[in-house]
Amino acid sequence: MELLEQHFDTAFSAPEGIQKLRELILTLAMQGKLVPQNPNDLPASELLKEIDAEKKRLVKAGKIKTPKHLPESIFGEVPYVLPQGWQWVRLGSIGNIFNGNSINASEKESKYAGAEGLPYIATKDVGYGFDPLDYENGICIPLNEAKFRVAHQGAVLICAEGGSAGKKCGLTDRDICFGNKLFANELYGHIPSRFILYTYLSPVFRASFAAAMTGIIGGVSIAKFVEILLPLPPLEEQHRIVARIDQLMACCDALEKLRADQKAKRLAVHAAALSQLLDTTGGGSANDAWAFITQYFGDLYAVKENIAELRKAILQLAVMGKLVPQYSNDAPASELLKEIETEKKRLVKEGKIKILKPLPEIKPEEIPYALPLGWAWARLQDVLDVRDGTHDSPRDAIGPNTYPLITSKNFVNGGVDFANARQISAEDHFEIIKRSRVERLDILFSMIGGNIGNQIIVEEDREFSIKNVALFKYYNKSFTQPYFIKRFMEHLAIDLQQKAAGGAQPFVSLGFLRNLVIGLPPQLEQQRITSKIDQLMGLCDTLEQRIAAATCKKTELLNAVMAEV
Template identity: 45%
Template sequence: MSLLEQHFDVAFAAPDGIKKLRELILTLAMQGKLVPQDPNDEPASELLRSIELEKELLVKEGKIKDTKTLPPIALIDIPSRLPNLWQWTRIETICEIIVDCPHSTAKFIPDGIICIDTNSFKGGDITYHKLRYVSEETYLDRINRLSPQAGDVIFAREGSVGESVIIPTGMQCCLGQRVMLFRPTKGVLSRYLQLSISNPLFLTRLLSVYKGIGAKHVNVKDMRNALISLPPLAEQHRILAKIDQLMARCDELEKLRIDRSQRLLTVHTAALDRLLTAKDSSEFSTAWSFITQHFGELYSVKENVVELRKTILQLAVMGKLVRQDPNDEPASELLRSIELEKQRLVKEGKIKQSKPSPDINLKEVPYDLSSGWEWANLQDVLALVTDGDHQAPPKSDTGIPFLVIGNLNTGKVSLENCRFVPHDYYESLDWGRKPATNDILYTVTGSYGIPIFIDSDLEFCVQRHVAILKSAKSSPVEYLLHLLKSSYALKYATSVATGIAQKTVPLNGLRKMLIAVPPLAEQGRIVEKIDRLMGMCDRLEESISSGKSKQTDLLNALMPQL
């Protein structure tokens, strides 16, 4: 027992440690290892004799029916050794009544008498907000065999098998579907029975007979015959008191873990906000210094690594990720090169002459740019922003892959379960509707805001819910890909999205997205820095997973020693 208490800290560190610790406490309790035995306690064998006499009296009084003689417990069937005063017995032996629910669906009404089913309880407690009700007529029909009373144990025999609850004092109810009821005898505490039949070790033994069957469920016969460890009545009281004490400690650990995680998230969010809002290099250095000083603690949780990735991208598009070089050719030259390429594509008949983008109002830009950078609309850094064919394409068993959002929502092109269109249909499409190497796809409906870089010469086409960002030779594709993954881009897409049930980012809105364009040389430095920092984030997440795995392995190694 002392070993269990010594390793609460190990359970705290492991990802599912507290959950496993709760399960271990129950397992130890049902094995007679949670509290010391008292040689002065009346042994369970005497308790069983008293229970037998009590049940015989109830049969004579007509309160319960006589049950068939249960088979003796063979030595080979005994799961484990128990303390001297304990006894293995079958559940039916220690219950006055075990009854299944009515095999019919109750007719529910907005208010009335409670009908308990598997939705009515979780974690040993009544889920009052999920209770359902029946009329008095339905209630009387459903208690024909048995009227549930306070102290009865309700057990989920299907679906969430093993969930259980004790009917509280004053609750009038009947049984819904997929549950069974246990009424323990006077020598067995309701809560001891409840915890015994919800114990993971008991459920593992019980459900092992259903191996290979689809939906897990338990029938009444198996529960009647299932073995349960029975301690003296006095020890049952001590066990429950100890369980309450240890579960309270688990509650404290859980709250401590939640508070710690929340504190880390709050501090980290504030630190990143200071980075993003720094007005000069001095403020930026101070903010970054705080993060580096507390790096180990801040990045002990994956949630903070996720936020760090977002901040890296945001700093990149704000010009705060790498140093500027005054010798770099300014972004205005890059934009001129892209415009010349677009004019060439117009002459070749690949795109239409578009209206010049309106002048950008510097009072409306989200932040100031570094020297050499320029604000531009998304359409200004690409050859064309279009989408898939708006007409339903002809279907084909083979041919050219036709991709929908489901083939792209992981951020990569997937041909799994894709549809096909005929070659002649694909050939008839405009140049802009044939994605090619170095183009970017961008989902605009439903799961909108996902950019996908095309790095192969695979021929395919896409549905209308996918935007095609056709690149010019000078388009800053790699930088643009990172920008479209940033929280800035997603926030903009959300602001222009239309619709209620399913949001859609309109092409006109997408074309007007303001893009902070850095000099070409700086783009290379930015992309290199992003790749390096994202690699660091990958290693951080691997380290967190590895550390948690080691803590879990340590906890699993300790459990058999208890």
């Protein structure tokens, strides 16, 4: 217990600290170190004699079958020495253990759904120890169905097969029928059910259960389960242990709530500060918000969620013209748009781009906020040459004269994964690039699916085709700074992904992208914005690295504490 108190702060602050604290409590309990021993308690050996006598009475009365003989020798199986008065026992020696009955899906629905009788508990209705069983699942077994085994009130259930084997367990507070993947343990000798439940949840028991598992699905047979060893204290001490664990687990629950409340408050305060910072109505003070964030920087950015929100805010400030100061001697964006329009006409005349139908004028309701002096609103197609790749499915090809076909699945870590791309024939490739030839510094943008909005900037000179992705090209790279456009697209992606979450297959059309309204800064300011974003994103990277390092250190310290037990 001194160890618990000494490293309380570590357990509280480490990511899995409270879960580790629960495990430590159970480990100490199973080692006899959680509550003091009382020499006046009847030893476990006497309890076992009473249990043997009880089993003989139950067999004679026909209430249980004669228990199978369990191995007596425990030599080489005992993981540690127990206190005086305790004893290692086989699980099957202290309780009547049996599994339930299976019901096929059609029979369950047609015969037992809505019936009257005993609740039928399947694996899905069992929690992970502290949760009550779900008795209100709508499935009941009539009392006259004699083929169903009944687990009585106070039985301890545990899942014995599948992904939840050894993890899901719980107590019955009423008589039930139950599934064949569950084992029920009806205890002898007035052993408290809650003590066995805590035993099932303890690391020492779970290690023994895992060692007994076999098969591809993973499970433990009853024959193996009843042979698992567990430490048995005197009966009076079992009750003291249960009371102490209940008390400490309630403390852990309170700690988890406190930590969750602290995190929620930190997130809410940060969200409020960012909201004021991004306020477009003029109702809040951006300077006050920045001052608040600066004053409480260390506390606000101790959680990764706030850093993720900070990244979004940086991009939002950038596209609103609030990230860097404006200079009056910068050539305004209106002049830049005229130069782009002149360049477009030249490219059309040379046959390098096609004439597109005029875009509609920007309506007042499309303007989300006021732009700084020198900026201008424009359609994306007025600023960039917006195209897309093929929507056909060219056949795979092999051999030297082939080319990669890139989709959004090949966007990996900010670059193109050519190694895992499909290859297509030269004939198909040259047909596709007639409309969408990709060049260095072009931007590829995912238009469909769960990764909608993911984008990469092409950093190498290499021939490849694209499919189902948008392609943003430049009328002239000296007019629109590629890395500023990339940052604008990252901001756009956040909005698209939030709108697409939870819906049907998300999709943005080429027309939608071409008609997007963009706030265009002067050319020189684009460069200043890009530099500032890079600087601030680098700070975010550093903050995340510090959190990861601190988390790792706390986890290592906590594991070292656990190793001392």
